[in-house]
Amino acid sequence: MTYRRKLGVLAGAAVLAVSGTVPTASAASADAVLAEVYGGGGNSGATLTNDFVELATRGTGPADLTGWSVQYLPAAPGPASKWQVTPLTGAVQPGGRYLVAEAKGSGGTTALPAADATGAINLSGTAGTVALVASAQPLTCRTAADCAAEATVRDLVGFGGAAVREGTAAAATTNTTSVARGARLTDTDDNAADFAAGAPTPTNAKGETPGGDPEPPGTPAKIHGIQGVTRLSPFKDKQVSEVTGVVTALRTFGSARGFWITDPVPDADPRTSEGLFVFTGSTTPAVAVGDAVTASGTVREFYPDAPATSNYQSLTELTSAKWTVGSSHNPLPAPAALAPDSVPSRLAPQAGGSIEPLTLEPSKYALDFWEAHESEIVSVSDARIVGRSTEYGELYVTTKPQQRPTPRGGTLYGGYDQQNTGVLKVESIIPFAERPFPKANTGDTLTGRTSGPLEFDSFGGYTLFASELGQVKDNGLRREVTREQRTGELAVATYNVENLSAVDDQAKFDQLAHGVVDNLANPDIVSLEEIQDNNGADGNGDGVVAADQTLKRFTDAIAAAGGPRYEWREIDPEDKKDGGEPGGNIRVGFLFNPARVSFVDRPGGDATTPVAVNTVRGKPQLSVSPGRVEPGNTAWTASRKPLAGEFVFGGRTVFVVANHFNSKGGDQPGQGRYQPPARSSEVQRAQQAQLVRDFVGKLLAADREANVIVAGDLNDYPFSKTVQTLTAGGGLKALIDTLPPQERYSYVFEGNSQVLDHILSSAAPRGIDYDVVHVNAEFADQASDHDPQLVRFRPSAGNPVLDAFYDLADWFDRVFPKRLPRT
Structure with a gap:
């Protein structure tokens, strides 16, 4: 059996409300969370002069922090260990940050930007526990179980093998590294899964970074220039501006909301995608399909886990985005229709390592073909279903109906060298309240046209996120019955x-x-x-x-x-x-x-x-x-x-x-x-x-x-x-x-x-x-x-x-x- 946890939420899935109590540390936070923790400020080799804790919100509105606190406990607390407290005021805004400056060391050369709250906690540069608490009263818990049961703990991260943590502790830090959540602020209640170590990036509520200056304006760029001819954007982690495109689809639910845009004036290079996902977090984007937008923001390569150790492919996306709508009701670029011969039969170059730096060859390799269409609208028509619909709201079709068919309508995997490159996962970005996800068996047909943007998904590979979903035709698959054994058998x-x-x-x-x-x-x-x-x-x-x-x-x-x-x-x-x-x-x-x-x-x-x-x-x-x-x-x-x-x-x-x-x-x-x-x-x-x-x-x-x-x-x-x-x-x-x-x-x-x-x-x-x-x-x-x-x-x-x-x-x-x- 395969165990997994979706990083987003299903379209239209019910949200359970708990009234009368504050969510505990063992429950994923719906709003304010710890975004980054750094304890090496002012230590030997550090650039920054201060420790800091950075907050963000996963909610769609401001998260009021008045009366709350940030608290710290050593990694191996003893009977006499006490939580240190920094009170908070104000609020953290959706898509923004809230910076809490802590103790200043004797070293370092660069000050933090103006802090939104200030304390004097001397965090460890390697290991410890930081909690976001819906109270200014010091916590008394000293074990992971006790702190998980503490009703005022809103979020908690233990790093460097800390005894008090959610799930497994996040990585140890150094004087030059912090632990931070990714851009999607994923909260699975496992610190090792949610936080990755990297260079500290303190940002305050004004968007200021070290030195006190707002982020500089970005470089003008086209979508195909952002996507580039490899899997990683040449603008990775850089600011871009004047990015133009037509909105082709929206994701309006879950914690990975946003919209896809496509440049209606493509270049002539088949290796460069003309589509891009604009990530808005838990905020529903105020755009409509057909809007012509001009956007700016930071280009990121999103991985579902820690980028340095991830085995998955990334999604090139625009984060911390701002945009203007120039016109509405514009015609949409035609989707790339996937025919039986569209996707190459060879899966990928056998590089003996990462294929990320390799130049794409979309006419030769299936994974390169999919990557060259990342975030573009693609479509399938009257496709055979080769993997049942699941409880996660997904099914699988084949774009190559003659690729190793089984007698019952599936696609056979018969060897490491026999990859089924026509298999494509289909999910829906249509809220279930508008269109429940269909129920389908292997061998059924997804009739009519199904279209939507294409992305890599860590559960199932390249995925068509359907904004237009066909109907399922039941082809009558029946459960098999074997014969009874004879007397002597x-x-x-x-x-x-x-x-x-x-x-x-x-x-x-x-x-x-x-x-x-x-x-x-x-x-x-x-x-x-x-x-x-x-x-x-x-x-x-x-x-x-x-x-x-x-x-x-x-x-x-x-x-x-x-x-x-x-x-x-x-x-x-x-x-x-x-x-x-x-x-x-x-x-x-x-x-x-x-x-x-x-x-x-x-x-x-x-x-x-x-x-x-x-x-x-x-x-x-x-x-x-x-x-x-x-x-x-x-x-x-x-x-x-x-x-x-x-x-x-x-x-x-x-x-x-x-x-x-x-x-x-x-x-x-x-x-x-x-x-x-x-x-x-x-x-x-x-x-x-x-x-x-x-x-x-x-x-x-x-x-x-x-x-x-x-x-x-x-x-x-x-x-x-x-x-x-x-x-x-x-x-x-x-x-x-x-x-x-x-x-x-x-x-x-x-x-x-x-x-x-x-x-x-x-x-x-x-x-x-x-x-x-x-x-x-x-x-x-x-x-x-x-x-x-x-x-x-x-x-x-x-x-x-x-x-x-x-x-x-x-x-x-x-x-x-x-x-x-x-x-």
Whole structure:
């Protein structure tokens, strides 16, 4: 499962109001926030003579600071530590700053501009905590938890490893660096995500910077000159003026409001975009589509995180902007219509690093093509939807309908060298109150024309932000149903149930249960991934690790749906040791139908005891069943440990290993600024795969005819090093490879149909029949983000005569169904 947090808000999304209390530090501020903190003033090597704290507002109106204060606490407070206080008066204006001057040192050469408030706090030059408080009374809290519960704390930043902080502390500062929020004043309640270290830039309410002078007038510039022929503007961080264009679209909601302009008189260079986003923060811009404007401001390259370390591409935008409207109701430039041959099939130059300084080649590379149209209006017509509509108000289409289509309407991702450059994300900038975002499945069609400005989005790559949105045509995608296993066949399934816990709504349990009963036809064994503890993420760090209530609700729901009364086996993990959603304690486990298969229970398996393979009378046995595979190995740090179980079906032993390898978190994005992207998470998965392969090797060394099934969410592709490691030596075969290439997928991510879930088999099982059952990943209404899959087979008895008997019995069952007992 992918975890994410949108940096903006959805169009028309409801805003929850809290009355009677002041928001706490653990809630994102709607107005006044800390914008910058600097503690090296007057120290050795510093240019500035004073420490300072700078405030801003995310609101649309003035934020009154009368009676408020800025307060400071050392990074490692002791019992006697006290908060130091600087009282505030006045207000901070939208788009403006409020400068609080603090202690002056003996060094430095440059004074701050005239301060809006003055105090005497001597901030640390490396680490500490600063709070914006809706009171002038000193705080008394000395821990992050206590300060988060303090009602008067409006915003708070801990830097340099400070004990009191929101989330993770921001970076340490030096005598020449501060920590500051970006231009969008993003407030995610995680200081490390919201603040980046950089050169101090004190600015007061008048817009004055060090030296006391207002910002100088900008250089006259055209939009194509601002955009330039690389990804970074030649005017980056510089003032520009006399920027002319026609307003083509507006974003009027959220904290990233603004408008797009296009120069109706383009240059002749296909590398330079004629579009530009004018960022107005939380203020709704007073312009209308069709207005001809002349603007000035500062050119910035916006990244969704710290620019110095970001893996993403930037957005060139105009900030701190001022503009005049010369005329209205002007004709709009025609959108760039995206045809099947518009976007190149090659993704990007393989630079072996950042592609930002490279000159764009829009006729050669897809990412260069998109960048050359940044902030311009583009359009698609009658486009096939290749990624469902999501809860974030987005869907994916393809501009290349013949690019690796799947039989069910998606676009297949079949290799690192097979990037689907026609895939494009669509979001809406039409408020939901005017036009709810449509509900769509993969394979549907976005009919008519959809058009709007193009930007890079950190969640999903280049995105068309629709100001004109087509209608969704339902093309009738149906959930698949697999056949029931025959009497002599054992059916083993794998299913990632996406953070299922006992606190989930009954509807989720029921939908998953009907999937097991109606779509998977009641498998004999189910390898489950992402089973959470009994209180899920609600109990982060409370020590609850048991999942018996979660599994009981699930098995009860299956029985209520008409399925068998499944039993389960699992091992509770150590608290907060297996990764996943914080506090959820996800683990793998088994369901099995005792009317069809028995589980061999051998006691002794726990969170830390490794399962061993013993040889008894020439056959392998598990030392503990269920048992975890090498749980103490560092390859499983912050990741789920595999679970091995020993089953008996018709007198034949079958070993099943359930898996959920570590996620792809930390990998560079496919459309990011580094090409080719680094897949750092693959290193750990390859180590995990080696441990599982070694364990299977011990089973096969004891009996080369052992029936072994390895199943689960491996979080990697059939062509990855992870799967190649598992199948090296021939002991295991990846069953996804037995399907036609265009059918090899179980997950849809950013419009790409791909494989993350796998079933692998040893050579012994006979009559293998493998199926990926598409019930979730392609649908807007889904119980999980993964599709389940299963394999039906006849386990080997390890004896040619007995195997021939079972083969004959299976033939008889096919000719005369249900004539043999199902046990």
